[in-house]
Amino acid sequence: MRFLHTSDWHLGRSFHRVSLLDAQRAFLDHLVATAAAERVDAVLVAGDVYDRAVPPLSAVELFDGALHRLAELGVPTVMISGNHDSARRLGVGAGLMGRAGIHLRTDPATCDRPVLLADEYGDVAVYGLPYLEPALVRQEFGAERADHAAVLGAAMDRVRADLAARPAGTRSVVLAHAFVTGGQPSASERDITAGGVQAVPAAVFDAVHYAALGHLHGCQTVSERIRYSGSPLAYSFSEEHHRKSMWLVTLGPAGEVAAERLDTPVPRPLARLRGRLDDLLGDPALDRHTGAWVEATLTDPDRPHEPMAALAERFPHILSLAFEPDPGAGNPAASYARRLRGRTDRQIAEDFVAHVRGRAPDPGERAVLEQAFDAVRAETARTEGD
Incomplete structure (x- = not known):
């Protein structure tokens, strides 16, 4: 089975006040043409479809047009919400779209309900894990801690439980939007630190055959079966040396993975x-x-x-x-x-405390600062999703 793995479209984003609308349209044209030319069995979009919770109309029109063309090709599309998206807005009409082969996964509670695809070797279960803001989903998953590793691990436990109940030989694919240990960030991703920790271990994806990741804007391979597609366009000068591309992934009869990078159009170096x-x-x-x-x-x-x-x-x-x-x-x-440059909000706050008071904050005070930043991020995510 062949997949086209992409992510981080950030529709509606500009580059230093220069509109990228035409470049994003060219990318989506390229995506649809590639899906047809390569005769892929599905397109996987691992989050950050839009650049902000309430995207401009021009971005929505681009998105709508791309989905119509993929549906007309008969190519199933599985798409999750990222930390830039409003999960509620992106998920509107998901049930109806699913009938046309456009499968939106934006509700954390449904992460263990896969899209089932089939080829001559049997079923492939494709699970979509939307971006999981730890403070907002901890209760849903009964996670021990409100951090990314805990909530993503709990979500993957649900995926593995569902997979274990399926016929032997069922192959599995997971879409997730996260910062996995070993990945290389750039300056254009929004900080998703929670509890002072944002990275999750690659082992969280054990027992699945392929993990299609989004969030980091550089195309990279964490392992042969865990990959970031990166963003199709550069969104900051820190991406100067990125080669922008998508992954063409072939999943073999026993779940073996072969992946080829396909370049995307570059509007300007x-x-x-x-x-x-x-x-x-x-x-x-x-x-x-x-x-x-x-x-x-x-x-x-x-x-x-x-x-x-x-x-x-x-x-x-x-x-x-x-x-x-x-x-x-x-x-x-x-x-x-x-x-x-390169310092987190929490580190800047700790430096300020040390400068004003003459000594660095103690562990208890650092914990208070972490809780304050986590609360702000959670409230921002909640209000953007309303």
């Missing part, structure tokens, strides 16, 4: 340039970036006059400009933004 203004303007080696979306970081000791206008003459598609004077040129301290 990305380039991150760093140096003094005169060097960026004069270096002939940078000519290859004139057609790219450019992020420039200037290291001049003094801010040049109208640098954006000068850079735009050479790089017409420059989108971002930052200033980080070289510390060796008379600037002993890095910028505040640079000091915070």
Whole structure:
């Protein structure tokens, strides 16, 4: 059985205020054409269909058109909600859509009710686990802790129990939206930390033949049977070196997995340039970036006059400009933004407490900070889902 595994469409998202609507339309055209050309048995979409809980109408129209075309091809589609989606909104009409072969899985309580597909070797049970916000679903699953590993583990226990009750030889596929240990994040994923911990162990997917993951935007292989497709488009300059693609997965008669990467259309390459203004303007080696979306970081000791206008003459598609004077040129301290880069909200809060009070928070105080951030995330998820 052949699957096309994709995720993290983020329909409605822009790139530094540049609309990606045409690029997203080109990707969906490519997806439908690939599904037809490769004669896949199903399309798997592992969450973050939209970029926000209430997407713009243009994004909804793109989504609607893609589903109609997949349904017309007769290609079943299994899709879960991600942490950017409103599960309730995405799941509206799921029952009716299911009759057309579009299977939306947005309710955590139904994670152990698979979409059953069949080929000449028997059944394949496809389970959709929507994004599980720990504080909101802990009671549903009776999890011991309100963290990602506990709730996803409890959900997978339900999946394994259902699978054990099915005929011997039933193959299994799971869609999930999570940060699995070993995955490499980028700057464009929303933080899903809960209880100070966001990663879950790959072992949580034991006993299933293939786990189609979403959330991380770089295509990557956690193991031969656990993979991220990554986002089809770049959504931050941190994805400069990503090769955007989908997985074409073949599930053999005994559940063996073979996977091939299929590239997706690239609207424009990305380039991150760093140096003094005169060097960026004069270096002939940078000519290859004139057609790219450019992020420039200037290291001049003094801010040049109208640098954006000068850079735009050479790089017409420059989108971002930052200033980080070289510390060796008379600037002993890095910028505040640079000091915070790569740190979580909780770490920033702990640093602030230490700065104001003169000592770092103790374990009890760190636990209070974690609980406060978890409560904010849970409330945000709850209100976005309403």
